[in-house]
Amino acid sequence: YSTLFRSFAPKILVTDVTMPGLDVAELCDQFRTATQGQRTGIVLVSARSDAELQDCLHATGADDFVPKCAGTSAVVNRVLALSKDISG
DSSP: OHHHHHHHOOSEEEEESOBTTBOHHHHHHHHHHHTTTSOOEEEEEESSOHHHHHHHHHHHTOSEEEEGGGOHHHHHHHHHHHHHHHHO
């Protein structure tokens, strides 16, 4: 994934916490390493409880999380807010 992150240079990564064969903490680490020096953000999405997501947020270094039950509009709103924050 590091190569993809370097090639596309995304400003925000939105990812599910639970993915088969992929550790979200490692993915977040690869994203931060590949985009080092750039203002970026990570939003986690999951069906897990808010408490579990809060723990995962700290473990991964992500910027925010959205429970899946909050819906697509909540994800869009968090991405827009984070985009404004990283744009300065």
